[in-house]
Amino acid sequence: MPSPIQIVNAIISCWxxxxKASHLCFSLTFTEQAYKELEKLLRIEHNILLKLFSDNFENLPNLHINKHHVQNARNFGTLVNTAVAVKEMMHKIFKGSVPKMNRKNIELDLIRRHNTLQTIRYLTDGGVDNRFPCIKQGFQKLTTDPLLHSILSDWYMTQIIQKEDITDIVSNTNVVSCDSRVTNIKLYKKLSKIEIQQYNLPVRLDENSQFAHDILIAYDIYMQKKAALIYRHVEFYNQIKYTLLDDDGRFNSHLNLHVGDIVQIQEEENLSYAKIRALFTHKYNNGLVYAFIWINWLRKTSTTDPIIQCPIYEVQTAENTRWYRVYPISFIDNLPKVHFVHCCHSTCTANSHDLSNNHYFKNEFYYVAI
Structure with missing residues (x-):
């Protein structure tokens, strides 16, 4: 008879x-080794599910379907290409359009409608038709408008689940960026004096010499502004949103950062990770207000959890001044695609983490389902 600990460990191993199999199924690229790894994981998954939950999975069709995933991946390149959600939505859209037609030639009407939408999308993405050289000018502004561009940037539109609370937006219209790719900057939820004291944040540069030094370095290296700072006051916020354009000035992505988020940063050769400690603004000598992030870097340790098989990272401590911590918001130029989980000990509770424990698991199973 297995002990309770053995049962728990078996369930965790099953998870x-x-x-791992789910993460690999949604991979956008496959190699021969990846196909073999997927086949191995699906076989292990099949056996362990039948062993632990035989009554629930013995005759389940989905368990048998999993055996065909490897062949489907080889046939279509990846399993992402076999997803039917987009096709089902297109079918729903076409089906909803039929009652609005005269039904004399449904195929022609659907093709004409679809071609029109694809033409608009092509022009919005910067496409050119040499027969109509002036058309592109009428669509150029769409590519830089974050609200209009999103309408035509996907297969279909969905309702916004979380509406933006206008009362939370700080009316700070002169917040700018030295990087022309960063536009539409919005700051949310300015921290109160009590919150600033609670998080041990400096209101003035004179209160933290290392913080002041890092701001000077950020101005010098990333913004080409090398001068003594006249204004010594900073303001902290809980959230920042901004729009990122590509090098041609066209819409790239929306970024939404919160205090406590973990972001990925592409360095010269490697991909690094950092935890956002604070978001703040500072007025430079020219009177313009710039937005910055204050981060703590994550360092990969040599330890991997033996049960969940995830690597453990260590958050940079306040005493460790080896790496700069303050950067302009343009330093974060991509959407976060990584997930970390606090390595909880007995001192953590269901509602809060003991931050004196600065170890985090990197979630190796994180993926975006398409």
């Missing part, structure tokens, strides 16, 4: 196997 790890399923999570």
């Amino acid at each position: 790890v196997t399923i999570a």
Whole structure:
């Protein structure tokens, strides 16, 4: 008879196997080794599910379907290409359009409608038709308008689940960026004096010499502004949103950062991770207000959890001044695609983490389902 600890470890091992298989199923690229790894994981998943939950999975069709995933991945390149959600939505859109037609030639009407939408999308993405050289000018502004561009940037539109609370937006219209790619900057939820004291944040540069030094370095290296700072006051916020354009001035992505988020940063050769400690603004000598992030870097340790098989990272402590911590918001130029989980000990509770424990698991099973 297995002990309770053995049962718990077996269930966790089952979850790890399923999570790894799911992560691999949604991979956008496959190699021969990846196909073999997927086949191995699906076989282990099949056996362990039948062993632990035989009554629930023995005759389940989905468990048998999993055996065909490897062949489907080889046939279509990846399993992402076999997803039917987009096709089902297109079918729903076409089906909803039929009652609005005269139904004399449904195929022609659907093709004409679809071609029109694709033409608009092509022009919005910067496409050119040499027969109509002036058309592109009428669509150029769409590519830089974050609200209009999003309408035509996907297969279909969905309702916004979380509406933006206008009362939370700080009316700070002169916040700018030295990087022309960063536009539409909005700051949310300015921290109160009590919150600033609670998080041990400096209101003035004179209160933290290392913080002041890092701001000077950020101005010098990333913004080409090398001068003594006249204004010594900073303001902290809980959230910042901004729009990122590509090098041609066209819409790239929306970024939404919160205090406590973990972001990925592409360095010269490697991909690094950092935890956002604070978001703040500072007025430079020219009177313009710039937005900055204050981060703590994550360092990969040599330890991997033996049960969930995830690497453990260590958050940079206040005493560690080896790496700069303050950067302009343009330093974060991509959407976060990584997930970390606090390595909780007995001192953590369901509602709060003991931050004196600065170790985090990197979630190796994180993926975006398409």
